[in-house]
Amino acid sequence: AESHNWILMATARTPTNIAVIKYWGKRDENLILPINDSISITLDPDHLSATTTVAVSPSFEKDRMWLNGKEIPLSGGRYQNCLRELRSRAGDFEDEKRGIQIKKEGWNKLHFHIASYNNFPTAAGLASSAAGFACLVFSLAKLMNVKEELGQLSAIARQGSGSACRSLYGGFVKWTMGNEMSGRDSKAVQLANETHWEDLIIIVAVVSSRQKETSSTSGMRESVETSSLIQHRAKVVVPSRILQMEEAIRNRNFSSFARLTCADSNQFHAVCLDTSPPIFYMNDTSHRIINLVERWNRHEETLQVAYTFDAGPNAVLIAPNRKVASSLLQRLLFYFPPGPDYELNSYVLGDKTIL
Numbered sequence: 299a300e301s302h303n304w305i306l307m308a309t310a311r312t313p314t315n316i317a318v319i320k321y322w323g324k325r326d327e328n329l330i331l332p333i334n335d336s337i338s339i340t341l342d343p344d345h346l347s348a349t350t351t352v353a354v355s356p357s358f359e360k361d362r363m364w365l366n367g368k369e370i371p372l373s374g375g376r377y378q379n380c381l382r383e384l385r386s387r388a389g390d391f392e393d394e395k396r397g398i399q400i401k402k403e404g405w406n407k408l409h410f411h412i413a414s415y416n417n418f419p420t421a422a423g424l425a426s427s428a429a430g431f432a433c434l435v436f437s438l439a440k441l442m443n444v445k446e447e448l449g450q451l452s453a454i455a456r457q458g459s460g461s462a463c464r465s466l467y468g469g470f471v472k473w474t475m476g477n478e479m480s481g482r483d484s485k486a487v488q489l490a491n492e493t494h495w496e497d498l499i500i501i502v503a504v505v506s507s508r509q510k511e512t513s514s515t516s517g518m519r520e521s522v523e524t525s526s527l528i529q530h531r532a533k534v535v536v537p538s539r540i541l542q543m544e545e546a547i548r549n550r551n552f553s554s555f556a557r558l559t560c561a562d563s564n565q566f567h568a569v570c571l572d573t574s575p576p577i578f579y580m581n582d583t584s585h586r587i588i589n590l591v592e593r594w595n596r597h598e599e600t601l602q603v604a605y606t607f608d609a610g611p612n613a614v615l616i617a618p619n620r621k622v623a624s625s626l627l628q629r630l631l632f633y634f635p636p637g638p639d640y641e642l643n644s645y646v647l648g649d650k651t652i653l
């Protein structure tokens with residue numbers, strides 16, 4: 299008789315990524331196909347990452363998932379879409395010693411238990427779906443013996459959450475929007491690996507740990523439906539910025555990199571304001587941080603620091619080296635002293651620890 303006692307597991311860890319040319323707007327909601335290319339930096343896994351263990355056993359009766367120890371529903375179509383793609387690419391598995399044999403088709407009948415942990419507070423409003431889905435897809439692919447190149451896995455992770463496709467590579471990553479109906483060519487490509495520009499330091503200033511009011515998914519849907527600026531952005535502005543950003547990264551040109559990063563963050567938030575009803579992701583503290591950086595940049599010969607804000611008020615600040623990063627931290631601590639007056643009293647360091 300076939301034993302039902304066995305269990306197989308796989309574990310992966312995936313960092314989150316920060317977009318410097320933003321993704322905002324879909325042309326296909328179900329497949330998650332974007333209206334423009336985007337470029338991001340994948341962080342060091344020590345600071346902001348997801349760790350996911352997936353397990354399979356004939357004794358599991360349904361798929362279940364726990365996030366930071368708490369069970370969450372898996373009813374969403376996005377998880378099912380990813381699972382369907384992975385199952386159709388699953389390979390045979392055999393462990394003679396333990397008497398386990400799973401044929402390609404056998405995966406269709408098996409269920410998974412998934413446990414995922416973020417090494418940062420989920421409530422901090424820092425992108426967790428990107429790292430989460432990238433890690434889920436990668437660990438399931440490993441478990442199910444899926445033999446696909448990383449680019450194809452990124453196209454699967456994309457169907458979980460758009461920004462997740464960029465987290466499968468380290469370093470600088472571009473998500474090419476693609477033009478096939480199937481979405482096969484809407485995937486991530488690595489522009490440069492994590493050793494290409496090692497001096498960069500990323501600081502996340504946690505402005506508010508409250509959950510955002512408008513989710514990215516519904517926010518970008520409303521922007522596509524109501525903003526006229528978003529069309530101009532997707533068709534005219536982003537294509538040229540993508541080329542300039544690729545060149546800035548290739549040449550490690552910080553001034554150009556910072557100029558493009560700040561401009562693109564500001565245009566993304568302008569699109570949010572151009573949405574009806576308008577979406578406000580940044581707050582007064584976010585605006586004060588922008589002012590601090592802009593005044594500092596204007597005062598110097600070359601740009602010192604880049605800022606970028608996603609669908610929330612937290613600032614992501616990028617410095618060209620440790621010296622500038624430590625000066626930035628001093629300024630932040632001076633203008634936003636830790637205490638009850640500001641929520642801004644927590645600084646998460648990406649990449650390398652400084653001070």
Ligand code: 2P0
Binds near residue numbers: 316320461
């Ligand atoms: C980005 N953001 O490029 C942009 C910038 C937020 C602002 O990707 O609907 O969670 O799951 O595809 O990926 C957030 O959107 O949205 C996002 P879905 P996602 O990082």
